[in-house]
Amino acid sequence: MSGVLARQRQEVILEEVRRTGAVQVSDLVLRLGVSDMTIRRDLDALAGRGLVEKVYGGATSMVGRSTDEPGFEAKSMRQPAEKEAIARLAAGMVRPGTAIGLSAGTTTWTLARHLDDVADLTVVTNSIRVADMLQQRGRTDRTVVLTGGVRTPSDALVGPVAVRTLRSLHLDVVFLGVHGMAPRAGFTTPNLNESETNRALAEAANRLVVIADHAKWSTVGISTIVGLDEADVLISDDGLPEEARRVLGEQVAELTIAEAPGSGEAVSEQESEL
Structure with a gap:
């Protein structure tokens, strides 16, 4: 029985x-x-x-195929401690009075929760979840710009409307969450429309910061957003394998490693700066 x-x-x-x-x-x-x-x-x-x-x-x-796309809730349950550590380091890069971009994703959503102390901030995002999070904080000195577009399973707004909006903007820093990262494929997504939208967001940046936990290494989505060498900074966590650190250290301008809770205070370790 x-x-x-x-x-x-x-x-x-x-x-x-x-x-x-x-x-x-x-x-x-x-x-x-x-x-x-x-x-x-x-x-x-x-x-x-x-x-x-x-x-x-x-x-x-x-998730195994290059077109598999988990929903937001599924993604949020993966590597939560690592995402928290990465988000804390990323938040330290945001300066008052700047205009930043946040792509859709659970790591960028986690980052949004750490921006409470940044004054006079303008945030452009194609994520309904990120926009809601920022609006709920109630800061009167914050401007949140939400692009239009078609909603994906991961709650991103994508497509021609979003792309047109992003191509007219100039942002100080863009924080890009990704589905996967690999030597030949670069930073990828399983959604073709999201790839084009995120590419437009990256192109709007004066400085591009990719935030991706170690589990994204060797994961390849169907479409490349940008190559590894197009990231000014990559923030990952201490679960990233040594071989991955070597490869990424040769490609990205700056690799920063966050220590996830349980292995010590979150810290920054610059692996390379070319």
């Missing part, structure tokens, strides 16, 4: 992952009326069959 119940639970879990892109252990405990450990065993079983990817606090859908 317990085996049947386990299969039923796992079918419910798998259907929820397919529907929303991600599940949390705490939500499944309430929904299915079983213990935390039971849910974790179910997730282990599903992950062992290659049906979900286990992450901190839950599981997300499997």
Whole structure:
């Protein structure tokens, strides 16, 4: 009987992952009326069959193809500590009175939460989530510009409307979140329209800062946004492999490494400056 119940639970879990892109252990405990450990065993079983990817606090859908695009909730459950450390370092680069760009994504959304102390800031973004986050902070000396466009599964606004808006702007710094980074492919996305929009955002920047956790290394989306050598700064975390640091250090002008919570205070380490 317990085996049947386990299969039923796992079918419910798998259907929820397919529907929303991600599940949390705490939500499944309430929904299915079983213990935390039971849910974790179910997730282990599903992950062992290659049906979900286990992450901190839950599981997300499997992503492997160059056109696979997880939703915002699924992305937000991946590497949260690393994204937090990266965002803190990135926020330290934002100066009062400047105009910056934030692409869509969970790392840029995390960065938006760390901008409360920056005065007289203008932020241009193609992310509804980022715009909402900034508006909720209630600063009267902040201007938030949200591009129009067609909404993607990751809550980015993309397409001709967004591109036209971005091509008319000139920004001091742009912070670009990416789906993947690899030696030949560069910084990539699984969405063709988002690639064109992010390229326009990057071209509007006086300085381009890519923010990407270590899990993005060797992940390749279908379309390149910019090459590795087009980034003025890349901020990643201390989970980045040594070989990746070597390759990236030869390509990007400046590689900065953040220490994720648990391994020490978040710090900056410049690997190279060409």
